[in-house]
Amino acid sequence: MRIVVALGGNALQRRGEPMTVAGQRHNIAVACKSLAPVAQEHELVITHGNGPQVGLLALQAAAYDEVSAYPFDVLGAQTDGMIGYLVEQELGNLVPPDKPLATVVTMVVVDAEDPAFAAPTKFVGPGYPAETADELGARRGWVFRQDGAAWRRVVPSPKPQRIVEIRPIEWLLAQGCVVIAAGGGGIPTAYVGGGSTLTGIEAVIDKDRASAVLAQELAADLLVIATDVDAVYLDWGTPGQRAVSRVHPDALDPGLFPAGSMGPKVEAAAQFARATGRPAAIGSLDQLTSMLDGDGGTRISVQTEGMEIR
Template structure:
């Protein structure tokens, strides 16, 4: 089976942890052991988020005043290389010596007219208190939005239009390589004024939407989105919260999910299921193997049967509306 597994940036660096290299490496080691076992049974493409990491780089970037800060596309490329390197090394440590692991920098085309450039929603960097966030917003001219019980910087997150460089991924898969690609949603580029060349743009693409597009282009059998919660929940944070085990896209589309967290994951999973007729899975990073076995997470597919988990199409949407 050909799998695309999308690792959340917050799952690789868990909430509450310091942004240290040691914590990132520790978490990558844990997930690499799981992914290596999956890779022994399946063709595997790994994507990953970069929200915490690119936010940290942006903070470090802003501290040096002698030059203008580097744009987000360049910082995204740095995170793609950094996290890709760690995943590649740790996967290789767990796989047979003759099994190749390859990390690719991946450009992803976006529409320069995407309204997301005017409505930033993608959280990056640390979680702040309200007072900290207000001070930073004023000093750094940042957009700030609520994220759970705290606040984070938000930046433009345009929809991916085209994943560039899919053919090298196919070539590597045909040679039994494990491929790491489209990290952080890919490096955002737009067509230049000449209509032929491309240039980078200051944005961060949602990695789940890019992962779904890549999985579709690769004719993957399953899209698995691994995050820091164990399933898709209704009534999250209330006494009535309940996990969904199986759901159809049309059921989920009757509900609103937070734009900066679960919303893009559900949107990506539904899009993949609708466009391919195949299943998508959402759940905990620690339960990747269980999700594939059908014993954990939320399965989203177009198959028949009632959704499990007390999901009703006409339930009131109690999730926060997208920002």
């Protein structure tokens, strides 16, 4: 099978942990234990988030001086290489030495007029107390929203339209290579003003939405969106919460879930299933084998009628 696995942020940076390279390497090594068997038996493409990392790089650059601050497309390219390197190394240590791995720094085209630019929703960077967030927002013009007990910066998250490097990704897969691509949702680029020149744009693309576009363009057999819960839950966090085991893409409304977390995952999985007729699964990475078998997590498929709750 050809499988696209989107690693959730918890695979790189667990909530509340300091953003150190050692911590990220440890989390990636744990994730790769689940990915290694899949890499040896299937065609595998790995995508990943970069919210904490790209936000920290932006903060570091802004602390140096305002002129030197890097735009988010350049920061996205930095995190593509940095995180891809860690995934390559840790996964490479678990698969046979002759198994090739490659990271593709991936540009993703968005619409420069996407309404998301007027309503930022994508969390980036570390969490702050409310007072610190207020001070940073006033001083730098940043927008903050509450994420759990902390406040984090939010930036525009336009919808991905297509993957620029789709042909080299296809070629690498044909050579038996495990490919790490569209990291952090890919580098946001657009044709500004109706022109023909592609240019970077200030945004962070949701990695689940980009993963769905990538999986669709690759004609993947399965899209897996790995997160830190074992399934999609209705009424999450309440005494009446219920896990969804199987669901038709039209039977689960993404609007029922938070825009900054589960909402885009449900939307992306449903988009892929609806467009291709192939299934998507949402669940924890330690369920990867069972999700491949059709049992674990929440399976979104046009072959399912309505919704099944467990």
